[in-house]
Structures are given as C-alpha cells and as structure tokens.
Amino acid sequence: MAAPPLKLVVVGHVDHGKSTLIGRLLHEAGALPSGKVEELQRLSERRGVPLEWSFTLDSLQAERDQAVTIDTTRFWLTLGGRDLVIIDAPGHREFLANMVSGATGADAAVLVIDAAEGLQDQTRRHAYLLRLLGLEQIAVVVNKLDLVDFAEARFRALEQEARDFLAELGLEPRIVLPLSARHGDNLARASANLAWHEGPTLVEALIEFGAAAPAEEAPLRLPIQDIYRQEDQRILVGRIESGRLAQGDTLLFSPSNKLARVKSLEGWPGPPPESAGAGRSIGLTLDRPLFLERGELASHVENAPMLANRFGASLFWLGVEPMVEEREYRLRLGTAEALVTVERIERVIDTDSLAPLAADEVQRDQIAEVVLRSPAQLALDDHARLPRSGRFVLRDKGITVGGGLVLLRGVADQRRAATGRADNLTLVSHKVTQDARAARFGHKGGVMWLTGLSGAGKSTLAMAVEQHLFRKGYAVYVLDGDNVRSGLNANLGFSPEDRVENIRRVGEVAALFADAGFLCITAFISPYRADRARARAATPPGRFHEVYVSADLAICEARDPKGLYRRARAGEIGEFTGISAPYEPPLAPSLVVDTARQPVEACIEQILGYVAQHFATESGAA
Amino acid sequence: MDRLDDLEAQSIFILREAENRLTPLGMLWSIGKDSNVLLWLARKAFFGRVPFPVILLDTGNEFPEVYAFRDRIIKEWGLSYIDAPCPPVEETDPSLPPKARAAARKTLGLKRIIAARGFRGVMLGIRRDEQAVRGKERVMSPRDAAGGWDFRHQPAEFWDQYNAEPPPGGHIRVHPLLAWTELDVWRYIEREGIPVVPLYFSREGKRFRSLGEKDITFPIDSTAASVGEIIAELEASREPERAGRAMDHESEDAFERLRAQGYM
Ligand SMILES: Nc1nc2c(ncn2[C@@H]2O[C@H](COP(=O)(O)OP(=O)(O)O)[C@@H](O)[C@H]2O)c(=O)[nH]1
Numbered sequence: 001m002a003a004p005p006l007k008l009v010v011v012g013h014v015d016h017g018k019s020t021l022i023g024r025l026l027h028e029a030g031a032l033p034s035g036k037v038e039e040l041q042r043l044s045e046r047r048g049v050p051l052e053w054s055f056t057l058d059s060l061q062a063e064r065d066q067a068v069t070i071d072t073t074r075f076w077l078t079l080g081g082r083d084l085v086i087i088d089a090p091g092h093r094e095f096l097a098n099m100v101s102g103a104t105g106a107d108a109a110v111l112v113i114d115a116a117e118g119l120q121d122q123t124r125r126h127a128y129l130l131r132l133l134g135l136e137q138i139a140v141v142v143n144k145l146d147l148v149d150f151a152e153a154r155f156r157a158l159e160q161e162a163r164d165f166l167a168e169l170g171l172e173p174r175i176v177l178p179l180s181a182r183h184g185d186n187l188a189r190a191s192a193n194l195a196w197h198e199g200p201t202l203v204e205a206l207i208e209f210g211a212a213a214p215a216e217e218a219p220l221r222l223p224i225q226d227i228y229r230q231e232d233q234r235i236l237v238g239r240i241e242s243g244r245l246a247q248g249d250t251l252l253f254s255p256s257n258k259l260a261r262v263k264s265l266e267g268w269p270g271p272p273p274e275s276a277g278a279g280r281s282i283g284l285t286l287d288r289p290l291f292l293e294r295g296e297l298a299s300h301v302e303n304a305p306m307l308a309n310r311f312g313a314s315l316f317w318l319g320v321e322p323m324v325e326e327r328e329y330r331l332r333l334g335t336a337e338a339l340v341t342v343e344r345i346e347r348v349i350d351t352d353s354l355a356p357l358a359a360d361e362v363q364r365d366q367i368a369e370v371v372l373r374s375p376a377q378l379a380l381d382d383h384a385r386l387p388r389s390g391r392f393v394l395r396d397k398g399i400t401v402g403g404g405l406v407l408l409r410g411v412a413d414q415r416r417a418a419t420g421r422a423d424n425l426t427l428v429s430h431k432v433t434q435d436a437r438a439a440r441f442g443h444k445g446g447v448m449w450l451t452g453l454s455g456a457g458k459s460t461l462a463m464a465v466e467q468h469l470f471r472k473g474y475a476v477y478v479l480d481g482d483n484v485r486s487g488l489n490a491n492l493g494f495s496p497e498d499r500v501e502n503i504r505r506v507g508e509v510a511a512l513f514a515d516a517g518f519l520c521i522t523a524f525i526s527p528y529r530a531d532r533a534r535a536r537a538a539t540p541p542g543r544f545h546e547v548y549v550s551a552d553l554a555i556c557e558a559r560d561p562k563g564l565y566r567r568a569r570a571g572e573i574g575e576f577t578g579i580s581a582p583y584e585p586p587l588a589p590s591l592v593v594d595t596a597r598q599p600v601e602a603c604i605e606q607i608l609g610y611v612a613q614h615f616a617t618e619s620g621a622a
Numbered sequence: 623m624d625r626l627d628d629l630e631a632q633s634i635f636i637l638r639e640a641e642n643r644l645t646p647l648g649m650l651w652s653i654g655k656d657s658n659v660l661l662w663l664a665r666k667a668f669f670g671r672v673p674f675p676v677i678l679l680d681t682g683n684e685f686p687e688v689y690a691f692r693d694r695i696i697k698e699w700g701l702s703y704i705d706a707p708c709p710p711v712e713e714t715d716p717s718l719p720p721k722a723r724a725a726a727r728k729t730l731g732l733k734r735i736i737a738a739r740g741f742r743g744v745m746l747g748i749r750r751d752e753q754a755v756r757g758k759e760r761v762m763s764p765r766d767a768a769g770g771w772d773f774r775h776q777p778a779e780f781w782d783q784y785n786a787e788p789p790p791g792g793h794i795r796v797h798p799l800l801a802w803t804e805l806d807v808w809r810y811i812e813r814e815g816i817p818v819v820p821l822y823f824s825r826e827g828k829r830f831r832s833l834g835e836k837d838i839t840f841p842i843d844s845t846a847a848s849v850g851e852i853i854a855e856l857e858a859s860r861e862p863e864r865a866g867r868a869m870d871h872e873s874e875d876a877f878e879r880l881r882a883q884g885y886m
Contacts, residue, residue, distance in 0.1 A: 004625050074750050076803055083625075101760070104780035214623060225635070226642045230669060237667075239635045268670045279623050281634035283669065294642065318778050332783050391781055398787040399777040 005076070005083035006211045009103045011130070012112030013120040017143040021112060021181040022075060022086050023053030028188040028203065029084075031077035053182065079188075080207045100316065100403060103129065108137035108209040110202075111162075111173075112181075115154055116147045119161055128349075128367060131169045132316060132405065134387050137209050138166070140176040141202060146183055150193045175205050214278035218242035219303035221381070221389040223334030224253075224296045228283070235266050236292065238335065239281045241388040243300075246275035251286075252304050253296040254379035257415065260286040295336035297379040297389065305381050305389065306408055307415045309530050310343065310373040310582075314383075315404030316366070319396060323362040323370075329401065331374065333392035338378055340394070343582060344371040362402075369407075373582075377530070382408040410575070412496030414530070434540075437517030441475045443615040445517040447510045447539050448607070451526045451586060452549035453578050454564055455556035457595040457603070458523040461549060464604050466521060469611065477513060479506055480523040496575070500531060507535025514543050519615055527583040545614065547607065548589035551596040553578045590614075626810050629802055630663065635782065636761055636798040637667040637745075641674065643786035644743025644794055648704065650732070651676035653688050654833040655818045656747035658695075659807055660799055662816045665699070674745075675702040679731040681724075682707070683835045691819045706735035715883065724835060729884045733769050742788050745796040751803045760785070761800055767791030769884030805856050812849045823847045 010018045023040075026032050044052045075086045087102040103109070109130050113123055130138060140162045148154045159176045166173055178186060178197050185191035188203045199205075220243030228235045245251070249262045265272045266283035276282045297305055317323050323342060331340045346369045347356040362368040383390030383405035394402040438444050448465075450458040462478045469476040485492075489505055492498040503526050513520035526532050536544040556578065557565040568576035575581040591610050593603045623631070640647055649664070649672075651657045664672045678692065696703050708731030714723045736744060750759065760776055762784035769792075777785045788794050799807070811818060821830045821841075828841035829852075846852040 004623075004628050076751055101779050225638050228668065230671075235669065237638055239631060266669060268666055277623075279628060279631055281631040281638070281667070393781060393783045398789070399785065400779070400783060403778075403780060 004211045005085050006108060006206070006209055007085045007087060007106045008108050008110060008206065008209070009087040009106035009135070010110045010112060011099065011103065011126040013114065013117070013122040013126075016112045016114040016117065016120075016123070017054075017181045018088065018112050019054030020052075021110070021141070021143065021179075021187075022088055023055070024181050024184055024187055025079070025086065025203070026075055026077055027053070028184070029077035029079050031075065079203050082207045084206065099126070100129065100133070100318070103133050103135065104403075106133075106135060107212045108139070108206075109135050110206075111138060111140045112143050113140065113158060113162060114147075115142050115145045115158065115178075118158055119165065124165065125365075127166060127171065128169060129316065131171050132314065132367065134383075134405075136171070138171060138173045139202070139205055139209075140166075140173045141179050141181075142177065143179050143181050145178050145185065145194070146180040150178075150180075150185075152178075152196045155197075174209070175199065177202055177205060215242040215386075215388070216244055216277040218278070218386060220245055220298070220300050221305070221334075221386060222251075222282075222298040223336065223389070224292060224294055224298060225335050226294055227292065233285050234289070235283045235285055236298075237281070237283045238298075240276060240278050241334070242278050242386055244275060244277040245284075245298075245300075250301060251298045252301045253290070253292055253298055254305050254415075255307050255377040256292065256296055257307070258290050258292070259301070260288050260290050263287045295334075297334060297336065304415065305379040306411065306413045307377045308380055308408070308411045308413065309375065309377050310371065310528075311378075311380055311411050312346075312369065312371055312407035312409065313392075313404040314367070314369050314407060315362075315394070315402050317362045317364055317368065317402045319364060319401030321396075321401075322364070323368070323394075323402065325360060329394040329396050331372070331378075331392050331394055333378065333380070333406075334389055336378065338374045338376050340372040340374045342370055343373045346370060370404075375529070377414060380406050380408060380411075382406055410496060412500045414500050434515075434517070438617045441517050443474055443519065443617060444543070445475075445514040446519060446543035446545060446615060447514050447535070448519065448521045448545050448547055448611070449510070449526070449532065449535060450521065450523045450547045450549050451532060453551065453553060453556045453583055454525055454576075455559045455561060456549045456551040457593075457600070458525075458549045460600065461593065461595075461603055461607060462521045462523040464600070465607050465611075468604065468608055469519065474519055474615075475517060476519045476521065478521045478523060479510060479513075484509075494575075500528075503528075503531040504534060507531075507538045510535065511538040511540075514539055519611070525577050525583070527577045527581065529584045529587070532586070545590040545610070546586050546588075547591045547593060547610075548586045550585070550592055550594050555596045626806065626813060629806055630666070630810070632801060633660075633663045633798040634667040636784070636796065637664055639784060639786065640743050640745060640762070640794075640796040640798070641668070644788075644796070646739060646741055647674045647743040647745065647796075648735075648739065648741045649674055649676045649745040650747075651678055651692075652747070652833065653678065653684070653692050653695075653819060654747075655807055655811060655822060656749065656799055656802075658816055658818055659802075659810055660745065660747040661695075661699070661701075662814060663798065672699065672701055675704045677704045677706050677735055677744075679706050679708055679728045679735075681727055681731075681835050685819075685821060685833070687819050687821050688833065691817075695817070704735065704739070706731050709734070725885060726883070729769070733884060736769070736793055741793055743786075743794045743796055745798065747799045748797055749802050749804070749807070750800050759795075759797055759800060761797055762786055763795045763797065764789050765792045765795055765884065769793075771795075771881055771884065805853065808849060808853050808856065812853065818849075822852065824851075 010022055012018050040055050041051060043055050077084050087106055111127060113119060142155050142158050155178045162176060178194050179202060186194050186197060186201050188201055190201055221241040222238050224236055225238040245262060247262050247265060250259060251262060252259055263285045265276060267273060299305055325342050325345055328339050328341050331338050345360060345362060348359040348362055348366050348368045350357050381390040390406040392404055393400045450462055452458055459480055462480060466476050466478045484506055489502050492502050503524060506522055506524060510520045510522050560566060567573050568579040577583050593606055595603055708727040711723055711727055713730060714726040718726055760779045764785055765771060766789055779785060786794060821833060823829055824844045824847045827843060827845060829844045829846060830841050833839060844855060846855040
C-alpha cells in the first residue's frame, strides 16, 4: 500500500460518454456498493432506457433530470493493484469553473471522444485546459465504436485528428485507444469486436500512469502561512511546495529580502525532524528575530525566486464580468496577496481554432496572455520552471475569477535593486553637518529628478537649468545617460535587469551629491514608479523632488530628435518606452513642466522658480 | 511521503489557512472517529494546543459512551468546549421525512450556535467518500446568511486557493478531511494511536460503523474488535458506510435536501 493514489480526471465533450466510462470502471473494479447495479437497472427501466451506467454518478436529483453531470465528483477504486481517484469533470461549457476545480488536482487525464461525432468544441477546449493546467499524462479514448460498427478506419482517422490537434498544443498523448464504454469493449477486457486493436485495454494503460511526485529535487520554496507565538518562540509555519530544508540552512525571505538561519524544526508530538521535503506542512524557528509576515516566500540564497512587479501570464478567465485593461484584481500566489492591474491584454486565444483573436477584453471561458503589474514587489517563479510557485489566481469581489501561469521571459529581476544598503555596515557620521554645507553653498542639497518620455525635453531643460544655476553660484550637477553610461554604468546594457540597475545606481549617486550639499539634476526616462520610489528612498527625507516633464507621445514622436521612435516603430528597438513598453507617470509629482504647451524658456523659468523656493537656506537664497 | 503523510500535510495546511483567515472559528466535534482525527490534526498543526473551541451539537440523545468519552478528552487535551443544545423536533421542517427531521434538529442547533457566537468559520470532519452529495463539496464552502448551500453555483476552488471570504451575514464551512476515505481514517488512527469511542469495536457480534443519535443509528454485524480488525474488515467490504443511518434511505433526495438546508 502507501503510494499516493493516481488522480485521474475524465474530460471531453458533453454526452461523449464520460459518466458511462466512469460508471463502468467502478463496476469493473468492484467498487460499486452491493445493490448498486440492481438499482441502476431499476432506474433505467423506470425511465424506459437500456442500462445507463452514467446514472451511477448522478447522485443528485437535479442531474438525473437534466441527464448531465454538473459538478466534479470523486470516486475511489483499485484497478490491478493500483489505487485510483477518478475526478469526473462536467462537459457543459458554463461549468468551466467546476472542470478547473477538478482537473487542477489531477495527475493524469482521459480525454473521451465520441466515435460518431468526432472532436467537438469542448473536446478542444478541455484539451487546451489540460495543457494550461500542466497535465501531461493523457490517454485519448475514442468511445462508442459500436455506433460505427467498430470500424478501424474511423478510429484511425479520429486518432490522427486528435494527435494533430494535441501536437499543436505541444501535447503528446501517452496512448489513443478504441472503446465502447457502454458495452465494456476494451475497457477491462480485450474485445473480439476490436480484434484489429493490438494495444492494451484502458485499464492496462491507466495502471502504467504515474502519480505526480512531490518535487524534492527542485529549488526550495516555502510560502509562509502564519507565524505562531509560543512561549517566547516565534514559529513560522507553511507547506514546502518544492525542495528540502534542514536545520542550520540559511533562508532568504522574499520579497522582504531578509536572511536568517533555521534554528530548529518544530513538531508535535514527539521529537521534531531535522529536515523536511516537498509536500510537508512544517514549523520552524529562526536564529534571529526578523519581522516577517504571511506571504513571504522562503528559499535558499541560490535559486531564489525573481522579484518583479511587472510580469507576463497565461490565464483562463472564469469571471462573469470580462477582464479588461487597467482594471485591478486581487492576486493570490502561494500565501502572498497583492493588488495587480492588467496592464495589457496581449492576445485572447480562441480554444476551438487556437487562433489569436483581436480583443481588448477576456470573456468568461476564454484563455489569454496578459501583462500584469503591481505596486509592490512580488516573489515569482516561471511556471515552466517551478509549477507550484509559478501559478496564481485572481479574485474579484471575494471570488476566484481566473487562474494563471507566470511567464518571466523578458522580466527584470529587481532583487539587486531591492538589496539596499547592507544592514551590517556601520555608518560613520560626518563631522561636517548638513547645515554647515548649506551655509557654505548658500542653498540646500537635494535631487531634482526629471522623468518623462524620450523627446519630452528632460536633457535640454536639465542642461539649461544647470547653466543658469551655476552662474548664480549654485553647486549644481546634471546626471544623464551620457555621463553615467560611459563610466559608472559601463557594464550595463539594455536588458530589463540592467535598466533597473542603471536607475538604481543613478538614484544612489544623486543621493550622494545631495548629501554633499549639491543640487543634483537627473535626466532619465525612468518609466517605472517603483524605480523612482527607490531613488526617493535613497535620498534623505524631503530632499527628493520629482519633476514630471510632460509631453504626449504624439508630440515626442514628432520631435524624435534621435530618430529613436522611428526605429522603435520599425521594430529595430525592442521594449521602447511609449511604444512597446509602458510609461508610468508620477502620481504626485512635486512639479509638472508641460513642454508641449509652453516654450522652453517658460519651462526653464518654472523650474528656476521652484528651485528658488525649495532650495533656499533659512538665511536667504543664493 | 506515503499516502497518509500526504493527507496529513494537506489537512494541516487547510487547518492553518482556516485559523489564519477566519475569526472567530469553531470546530464541530461529533466525538466520532472523523472529528477525533480532525482534532488530532489540529493539535499537530498548532503544536499541541487547539486554538479554537470545539462544539458538540447536543441532541441530548447521544450514547452514554459518547458523553463519557467527551468528558475524558476535554480534560486530557485541554479543549475549550461549547455545548450547543439542539431545538426539539417540532421546530424542524415538517415536510421532511421523520428520520431526516431528527437529523434536521442538528441543523437548527448549528444555525443557532453560529448566530450566537458570530462564527465566520466552522470546521467539520466530513469526507467526500461518505455520501455522494458530499462528493460535491469544496474544501472551503461559503454558506449564505440562512446557512443554505448552493451546490450548483459554487465558486471555483483550485491550486489550494480557498474561498475564505464569507458572504455577508454568512459563514464558511471548512472541510479539512474532504480527501480522506474511511479506510484512510482508520489507518491513521492506527498509526497515530488516536483514541476513539469504544462503540466502534464489536461487542456480541455487532459494532457501530458510524455514530449518530441513539434511536436513528444502528450497529452492523461485525466481529472487528480492534482498529486492526476494523481495517481488515473494511478492506474486504463493499457496504457503504452510512448504511446504518436511517435518514439516508428514506427517499432518493432526502440527504441532498438536508444539506441544501444547512446539514453537515
Ligand atoms: N452506443 C453507445 N452509447 C454510449 C457509449 N458510451 C456512452 N454512451 C451513451 O451516451 C450517452 C451520454 O453518455 P454520458 O456518459 O452521460 O456522457 P457524458 O456527458 O460525457 O458524461 C448515454 O446515453 C450513454 O449511454 C458507448 O460506448 N456506446
């Protein structure tokens, strides 16, 4: 005994024979309670139909009336020494939510196709979902062969069609079998009617399928579920989704990016284990008091999850209201929760033809690829790499409206940027005070952070303002792409990670200038709020001034001083802000300078006025 | 990890989710084998201490052995206990068959205790394999203010993301043992040495397989006098577990109607 049972989901178009197949399997396995077959016979007679195996499953009155299965149900049985749990998933399109609820727990699937009707809408839609849910062990069953006189040619034709369709999805069925579920041909016994079939029976095939093993070899992922205070200890609890951990291991918590060592594993009753692997619900204590909350994801330092607040996803939609761009939903990933905004619906996929549809919303039962963003950093894994920590649900008004897989291709890891100053550095304090510096220079130190689209006028304004202020005696300096990229950031390219790092370094350097008493002006597109928020956090409080250099895209594109827009439109430059990557305007800028509506001189005056007001020392401006 | 480890880890995960997200939370303790397993799992999940009250829906009509067992366990395990008296049968839906009306008393008792204590979460030891209608249940199942269960429009539940948000005025039924079978329960009782009411063991050729009220639960023929023997008996048997419960057999849909009205 003791091996976990194989969880099998049976899917396919309505009336293609799923319930019948399951009823028959239960009967063959001797799993029906005594008296059940007689009850079925009575029920069928009462309704004037031949023995209906599908009635076995129809435990609800309502189902019997409609003669369709309406929710997932599970059945336990043993076939050829193998424990199975069969999950019956309904065929009706509007019951996708139930289908998903059932199929997500499964290790393998049986896809039932009616020999007379062939592949139908739901056959295709279910197959697509199987792929989305990561089910790779699939048996295709061509059922009701009795209706086509057990013709081999018909079976072969459908087999080919099914294989071709699945191949388009990147799926390969383990086996394709001919069957008559109602009469039991090739179910548990080979049938004379199918003498041409050389392969195994369905039961023989199922016994070969394996239960999904918990991923102990994969990188460690432990979502923190809760923290219990017991006596003077704090016990972190959660279930290990993948990997192993042991006493003494150093754990990295994301997104807070904190480190601590495992002091002990906790257990009740009896002595606690020294290590634990995937699938276990555990408790542990740490060697230092960290402030951690539910939603943190523990990993080892190597193979940590990515930190990002913008990522791609492939998802299925269950909501009655369609998913639309710029709408917020509540994301749940492991034990973490966050608000996310749908930044872009890249494409909606028609599950019948697999063709991408042009659409700006995702309807119920549709599948789509989207880009999501969140104000907060999230700890993410690509679904292809770590399925259990790379999937999420979206909720709206208290219910689950969609499920998705995380796609991290092209996403910037912001962990380096999040690291901040190392906690264990003792900061040496300067003997020169801020006031002394301000007195020397005649103005306060600080950062004027210019942000805006390429072509909005940041560099032009920055250089002009620098010149004016310098003449007036200010200690002023501009950081822009040219002087930073050639030295400090010479080792950075234009990958998403490098762009984040580029801005992080600029933020840190600007903060040093400010600390030195300088007025530092920066001129970078810096399209993401998160990046700018980090630069603000690097600067002493009150000394960071965000200036939104605003001009709409059409105007910037018309100006196109460096010809970059033209190249971006031509596809020569990827991820170009405004064209193929987003720009997140400041929510509460200190100053808005509208270069589209006023001449450059007026803009310069506007900034100089702001500086005079905000950088003046108590004793008067320079 | 074997099958029992797997089930244990999953149930502990659910218990901890419920405790984190649903306050106040209570657990129905029928004092039967399933709810004892659930209590044991709670002690594992919370390191020896059960952090929520356990509730007996008391018909006043349980077996004396059940009451005796209850008193012993409350003391030994340091439980916070709530006795929830069930209203008399006259207050139940008169259109239900008579045995089902007796069971409906518990539904009323449950509704009252939920209202009195303002529970947002109620944990129960039901299993999917017990009864076909229970096969449709979710791990976390929202109930409206009237306690009703709309099995046709249940919210989706997958990837262990449960619906832990009660509808206005309603509550969430939490079912940590949904994936267990009767055999799993006995095998786990054997492995962990969990105490059960002695009525489960054969005396004079009869034993109880499922415990309900005195006058609507009947013993089955059995010589199984130990946990090991019960396991052997079940491995050989195909009788449904609730065969000894009269209310399930009155009409095709009696149990479904009971549940739609809020029965466990
Ligand atoms: N002739 C024939 N009819 C079948 C076979 N399997 C199922 N059916 C019938 O097809 C109808 C729909 O089957 P059911 O199992 O309810 O389909 P489901 O909707 O996929 O669960 C029922 O009337 C079955 O008796 C088969 O192998 N041969």
